Amino acid sequence: KYLHGRKGERAVHIGPLNAPVTMEEIEKVVIECRANNFNKAYVLGWEWSYEVNELAKNLARKNGVDLRLVQIPSVxxxxxxxxxxxxxxxxxxxxxxxxxxxxxVKFSEVAYLEIDTKTNGNEVLLKITDFQLAPTAELAEIANKVKDSRELIDYWAIDWNYKGDTFHNQWQSFRVKKNPKVDYEAKHKYEDAGEYQIMVKVIDVFGNDTNKVLKVKIE
Incomplete structure (x- = not known):
């Protein structure tokens, strides 16, 4: 049910087209891997729920499964x-x-993206606190020039009211020659109280996408 194929010695799971991959989904993939004698797996996704990444890998590792999360390029x-x-x-x-x-067409391993979320009344503040790329030959060539791993972000954008379908670019920050670093913080004020989904899209210096969906409650 949750294993959709295999590539070499790894089981393969493909996440839903119109929803983020969740921890519950990852747990079921790990259970099926164990039941079918797979100790390695790929999980491919278009979008990722906010808690998925290191938590998912740690869960899989504790259950004897080497898990790799892979970003599917959008159409x-x-x-x-x-x-x-x-x-x-x-x-x-x-x-x-x-x-x-x-x-x-590149299917890159999902980067580790950590975002701190704070709300104050009707205002939300997002801050990128960590960004780590999976080891590659490209990264090794420039690693000694990078002091802060967040410098590997070329561009990031935010949809403050993501509905689960089309991403709307409502805020963005990108590197320019005069300032080769993006802003790591972004603020937004909501007009109405309620629960909102925020989608963050990060493009690294190699052109790879990392997407993350966050949830906030405005009172």
Whole structure:
């Protein structure tokens, strides 16, 4: 039910299209891995609930499963990467996709993104407190030049009232030559009380996406 395939020695789970991957989902994947004698797994997702990442990996590790979280590129990202190709993606044979197109589309391991959330009346403050990329050859080349791992953020954007479908860019901060660091804090005031979902989208210096969904209650 929760294992959708395998790649090599790893079980594969693909998260829902219109909802974030949750810890409950991860727990069920780990249980099925144990029941089917898998000790390694990939979980692919478009979006991730706020508590998923290190908690998920720790849970899996305690149960003897090596878990890797992988970001699925959005349709718009794939289209932008394949500009110049005259394609109807759903009609292309699998062997052509694997041979010709996958070299342009990256499925990167999800970065560790920690965001501190504070509310004061109708105002919410978000602060990026940590950002860690999975080890890669690209990262190794520049690691000694990076003093604060948050410097690896090229751009981040926020949808302050995310409805679970389209991401609306309502705030953003990006690096420029004069200031090669993004702002690590963002504020927003809500007009009405209630519970809100906030989606944060971070693009690192290698062009990879990390998305996180947060929940806040405004009184």
């Amino acid at each position: 718009n990202e794939i289209k932008s990467l394949l500009v110049g190709f005259d394609l109807q993606l759903l009609k292309i044979r699998d062997d052509v996709v694997e041979k010709e197109l996958l070299k342009y």
